[in-house]
Amino acid sequence: MWPTLFALGFRRWSAYRTAALAGAFTNCVFGLIRSAVLIAVVGTAGGALAGYDRATAATYVWLGQALIGPVQLFGWNELAQRVRTGDIAIDLARPADPMLTYLAADLGRATFALLPRGLPPLVVGALVTGLALPHTPAPYALGLASVALATALSFACRWLVNLSAFWLLDLRGPMTLYLVVSGVLCGLVVPVHWFPGWLAAIAAATPFPSMMQAPTDVLMGRSGAQTLVVQALWLAGLLGLGRAGFALGTRRLVIQGG
Amino acid sequence: MVEPYLVLARMHVRAQTAYRGSFAIEVLASVGATVSGVCEMYVVFASVPALGGLTLRAALLVFALGHVSMSLADLFFGHLDALPGYLRSGAFDAFLLRPLPVLFQLIGAELSLRRLGRTVAGSVLATAVLAGIGIRWTPADVGLVALTVLCGAAIFAALFTAAAAVQFWLVDGAEVTASFVYGGQYASQFPASVYPGPLRTLFTFVVPAAFVAYLPVLTLLRLPPPPGLPPWIGWCTPLAAAGAWAIALLGWRAGLRRYTGTGS
Numbered sequence: 001m002w003p004t005l006f007a008l009g010f011r012r013w014s015a016y017r018t019a020a021l022a023g024a025f026t027n028c029v030f031g032l033i034r035s036a037v038l039i040a041v042v043g044t045a046g047g048a049l050a051g052y053d054r055a056t057a058a059t060y061v062w063l064g065q066a067l068i069g070p071v072q073l074f075g076w077n078e079l080a081q082r083v084r085t086g087d088i089a090i091d092l093a094r095p096a097d098p099m100l101t102y103l104a105a106d107l108g109r110a111t112f113a114l115l116p117r118g119l120p121p122l123v124v125g126a127l128v129t130g131l132a133l134p135h136t137p138a139p140y141a142l143g144l145a146s147v148a149l150a151t152a153l154s155f156a157c158r159w160l161v162n163l164s165a166f167w168l169l170d171l172r173g174p175m176t177l178y179l180v181v182s183g184v185l186c187g188l189v190v191p192v193h194w195f196p197g198w199l200a201a202i203a204a205a206t207p208f209p210s211m212m213q214a215p216t217d218v219l220m221g222r223s224g225a226q227t228l229v230v231q232a233l234w235l236a237g238l239l240g241l242g243r244a245g246f247a248l249g250t251r252r253l254v255i256q257g258g
Numbered sequence: 259m260v261e262p263y264l265v266l267a268r269m270h271v272r273a274q275t276a277y278r279g280s281f282a283i284e285v286l287a288s289v290g291a292t293v294s295g296v297c298e299m300y301v302v303f304a305s306v307p308a309l310g311g312l313t314l315r316a317a318l319l320v321f322a323l324g325h326v327s328m329s330l331a332d333l334f335f336g337h338l339d340a341l342p343g344y345l346r347s348g349a350f351d352a353f354l355l356r357p358l359p360v361l362f363q364l365i366g367a368e369l370s371l372r373r374l375g376r377t378v379a380g381s382v383l384a385t386a387v388l389a390g391i392g393i394r395w396t397p398a399d400v401g402l403v404a405l406t407v408l409c410g411a412a413i414f415a416a417l418f419t420a421a422a423a424v425q426f427w428l429v430d431g432a433e434v435t436a437s438f439v440y441g442g443q444y445a446s447q448f449p450a451s452v453y454p455g456p457l458r459t460l461f462t463f464v465v466p467a468a469f470v471a472y473l474p475v476l477t478l479l480r481l482p483p484p485p486g487l488p489p490w491i492g493w494c495t496p497l498a499a500a501g502a503w504a505i506a507l508l509g510w511r512a513g514l515r516r517y518t519g520t521g522s
Contacts, residue, residue, distance in 0.1 A: 025434050026436070033453075037452055041305060044306040044309055045305055049305055172283050172287045173283045176286070177290070179294070189302065194301065
């Protein structure tokens with residue numbers, strides 16, 4: 001059943017190829033700006049900053065832009081919509097765990113997004129600034145696993161934010177807060193390694209660096225298996241929380257009408 | 259022509275503030291963009307004392323001025339993003355039948371008051387930075403700040419209009435043109451001196467993002483202008499706005515002439 005759900009997620013999103021390419025175009029435009037800014041920061045800092053030189057800083061930006069789509073850093077409100085409309089009753093009647101059902105479909109979506117959302121920023125990056133990527137296969141194999149973990153982790157976070165709909169019905173408040181906090185702490189703007197000590201400590205206490213900084217580090221060969229362990233621990237914890245929160249929410253849920 | 263707009267505006271104000279709790283959440287959510295922008299500038303400047311000739315404080319001023327301009331442009335012109343939907347559904351024909359300019363009607367079709375949250379937050383930030391930045395204020399400086407905010411808003415509004423005009427040709431390309439509008443906004447918050455040659459030309463002369471706040475702030479703080487440009491370049495924002503509007507309106511007219519409807 002899980003492979004079918006995964007495949008359905010893949011097929012559902014593969015219907016929107018133009019939208020995916022348009023999203024990649026936006027990622028490329030922002031990548032041009034961000035890479036110029038980070039290269040300037042490294043240049044100002046004397047050519048090296050926390051282990052990044054100009055080429056690796058630019059690579060960091062382009063990998064991040066390539067991951068935005070697959071990991072889906074920005075919002076998702078499907079569960080909240082279903083709670084709001086009452087469609088969630090259909091999910092509850094199905095003989096499968098709703099959270100894992102959505103997770104399987106989300107991994108399918110991410111797999112589709114890898115090429116149309118991930119490749120264009122990397123190609124533009126290779127042409128404009130060049131990419132400093134490792135020359136051995138190991139970082140890529142580990143990196144792929146790390147991207148999968150990051151996607152599942154991003155899903156677990158989005159699921160938790162969506163659960164607030166059981167209590168609030170309106171997701172905009174919690175979602176905005178989530179996007180502001182995760183957007184900075186995941187390392188999309190600058191690497192978490194560049195944060196001042198206090199902010200790095202806060203980031204380390206959240207799952208957000210595991211969604212963006214971690215897969216980028218693994219893909220660039222900066223870190224290895226231990227990063228995947230940290231990601232997996234966060235994932236297990238958040239999925240557990242997500243399941244408990246969902247059970248709690250459904251106890252409160254009242255579906256109107258008939 | 260102002261009166262119908264005022265009637266529409268009054269209607270939007272009443273409709274959007276009818277549910278106060280919901281409106282309050284929307285305003286706070288729009289301030290989220292200000293907060294994340296400030297955090298972004300902070301982490302970029304955390305490891306260096308200055309970037310592209312600007313300190314964090316000066317860069318925050320660039321960010322805040324551009325942010326206020328964008329919120330004003332978005333408040334009045336942001337609804338042009340909905341044009342592809344009107345074109346596809348055929349609802350656009352209704353706009354053509356009414357005895358008011360189409361662009362004017364589209365602008366009046368929505369007024370997202372929640373953007374005012376960003377206007378206020380950006381203004382507070384700009385005021386706080388300006389109060390502590392230690393320049394000897396002259397009347398000209400005050401005029402420069404006011405002119406910058408207004409012309410910056412005009413530049414972003416022109417970008418919205420130009421992006422909407424392109425939709426007459428590419429009904430499905432809204433995100434591509436939007437990335438120039440929002441990419442232009444993003445580019446405007448950093449010192450343009452960090453961009454490599456072609457990108458700097460793009461964001462100075464094609465999408466005039468550098469004129470929105472960066473060049474005026476250089477003039478305001480008596481910082482050296484980019485090579486080849488005069489020290490009074492910050493006063494040229496109206497020229498950039500006029501240029502952007504000339505192109506946007508030409509494009510809009512051409513697009514409107516090209517529109518033929520979708521039948522039935």
